[in-house]
Amino acid sequence: MSYNSPWMNAELEGFRDAVRRFIHAEIVPHQDKWKHQQHVDRDIWNKAGEMGMLLADIAEQYGGSGGTFAHQCVVFEELSTSGDTCFGLHVHAIVAHYILNQGTEAQRQKYLPRLAGGEMIAAIAMTEPGAGSDLQGVRTLALLDGDEYIINGSKTFISNGYMADLVLLVAKTDPAKGAKGTSLFLVETASLPGYRRGRILEKLGQKGQDTCELFFDNVRVPTDSILGGIPGAGFVQLMTELPYERAIVAVAGVAAIERALALTVEHTRERIVFGKPLIDLQNTRFVLAEIKTEATVARIFIDYCIEQLIAGNLDTVRASMAKYWITDLQCSVIDRCLQLFGGYGYMLEYPITQMYADARVQRIYGGANEIMKEIIARSL
Numbered sequence: 001m002s003y004n005s006p007w008m009n010a011e012l013e014g015f016r017d018a019v020r021r022f023i024h025a026e027i028v029p030h031q032d033k034w035k036h037q038q039h040v041d042r043d044i045w046n047k048a049g050e051m052g053m054l055l056a057d058i059a060e061q062y063g064g065s066g067g068t069f070a071h072q073c074v075v076f077e078e079l080s081t082s083g084d085t086c087f088g089l090h091v092h093a094i095v096a097h098y099i100l101n102q103g104t105e106a107q108r109q110k111y112l113p114r115l116a117g118g119e120m121i122a123a124i125a126m127t128e129p130g131a132g133s134d135l136q137g138v139r140t141l142a143l144l145d146g147d148e149y150i151i152n153g154s155k156t157f158i159s160n161g162y163m164a165d166l167v168l169l170v171a172k173t174d175p176a177k178g179a180k181g182t183s184l185f186l187v188e189t190a191s192l193p194g195y196r197r198g199r200i201l202e203k204l205g206q207k208g209q210d211t212c213e214l215f216f217d218n219v220r221v222p223t224d225s226i227l228g229g230i231p232g233a234g235f236v237q238l239m240t241e242l243p244y245e246r247a248i249v250a251v252a253g254v255a256a257i258e259r260a261l262a263l264t265v266e267h268t269r270e271r272i273v274f275g276k277p278l279i280d281l282q283n284t285r286f287v288l289a290e291i292k293t294e295a296t297v298a299r300i301f302i303d304y305c306i307e308q309l310i311a312g313n314l315d316t317v318r319a320s321m322a323k324y325w326i327t328d329l330q331c332s333v334i335d336r337c338l339q340l341f342g343g344y345g346y347m348l349e350y351p352i353t354q355m356y357a358d359a360r361v362q363r364i365y366g367g368a369n370e371i372m373k374e375i376i377a378r379s380l
Contacts, residue, residue: 003296005303007070007310015056015067016074022051023082034086034208038200039162042121044087049118054089055096062100063113069244069310073251080255083351085358086208088121088160090252094245095122095168098184102228102237107186111166123164125155125214126238136179136235140216142171144223149173149185151194151219159365162200162210165189169216170238173231182234184227187219194219205357242367243319247302247309249366250322253330254302256355257295263352264288264337267344284340291333298326317379324372327362334359 026047034040048054056071058064065071072093079087096115099107114120131137140153151171155161167187174181189195198213227237265288268279278284305322308314338345338352345352363369 003299005299005306007073007303007306012070012074015071016078018051019053019075019078020082022048022053023078023084027079027084027087028082031084031086031208038207039210040086040088040208042163045118045121047118048087048089049116054118055093055112055116057093058096058100058112058116062108063116064096065116069247069306072248073306076248076251077255080252081259083259083354085206085354088123088163088209090248091124091159092122094241094248095124095166097244098124098168098227098237098241099186101241102184102233103186104224104229106224107227111186115166120165121160121163122166122168123158123160124168124170125158125161126170127155127157129154129156136182138170138172138182140169140171141175142169142173142183142185142221144173145220147223148220149223149225151185151187151216151221153216155214155216156198157201157211157365158214159209159211161212161214162197167214168227170234173226173234177232179235180232182238183231184234184237185221185225186227187221187225192219204360205354206361239316243314243316244309245366246319246323246372247305247314249362250302250305250319250326253326253359253362254295254298256330256359257291257298257326257333260334260337260352260355261288261291261295264291264340267352268340271342278340287336287340291336294329294333298329302326317376320367320372320375323366324363324369324376327359328369330362331359 026044052065053075055064056067056075057069060066076090092115096112099111115122128138128140130139142149142151153171167189169185169187171183171185172181173183194217196215198215201211203211268284269277271278273281302322305314305318308318334356338356341350341352344350347353
């Protein structure tokens, strides 16, 4: 008996069909090109904006499509199911939600329509060479000078960093106050003196997703660049919005698990070993039975999280559970699936192989899984 996500309905199915057709027409055919150049073409952002999939869960008054988180989940699921890891929509959507929920009305009006249409590409700059999941260790400084802040510091591993027109920057505005001295800035990068992008970094997977270092040398931004207009509110803003980010990572993880299972079932039915299909061997059937069970449990759990987020009830602990458990499972499932491909599973021309490389970072970004466990442990 097939399982249907309780948050799906006929309208969402129609939206899914439109998204799927767009992805297979405009994104899938360009994967090899984007991996080679290490970033997508800018026009895909404009096309996706016209299609209405960039900010599907943002109100129409701000240029979005007026849907719920369910609509955005459809987009993330279809991207993952198609095998795309180039198009950096996830971080773009995360920045938009920071602006929607934590920004001033002027900031919403200024930036959200431009993000929704693909006119601006967004990145979030948290990680530094000495500060990853521990955001209290951030050393980038933003010091007040009249009606401007002067920013100095560097960021690394920044997704969308190479193409970003708008960077949500984590910086210390009062280092003496620790977490309470952290602020978030909306930095427009075009022709900004002192702002510099580093090289696109070579990664294990997700080759077409531009990831780079960012440098801020006496960069001046106006005081109204602070998200929400309140200095020192950055850490609270981060903690408030991180469940959305972690839910997105988990949604993509479940879709990848389901794709890996489907690819492996297809392969084992076609692969002949000892005169019969590989799927007829008991070991293969037991492995696939385990994975199907795990995929079903993961789907039911993420559906619960999606419903909770739509209702405004997804807390940090449950989001951390979803992020850590599903991404750990994603890597485990893909590894076991790859094994059933034998030598073919080591060849990059096979999707399962690329999935193996692309999945590994899921356990790191959005907060390392060890940090997720620490957050969960504090709730005991």
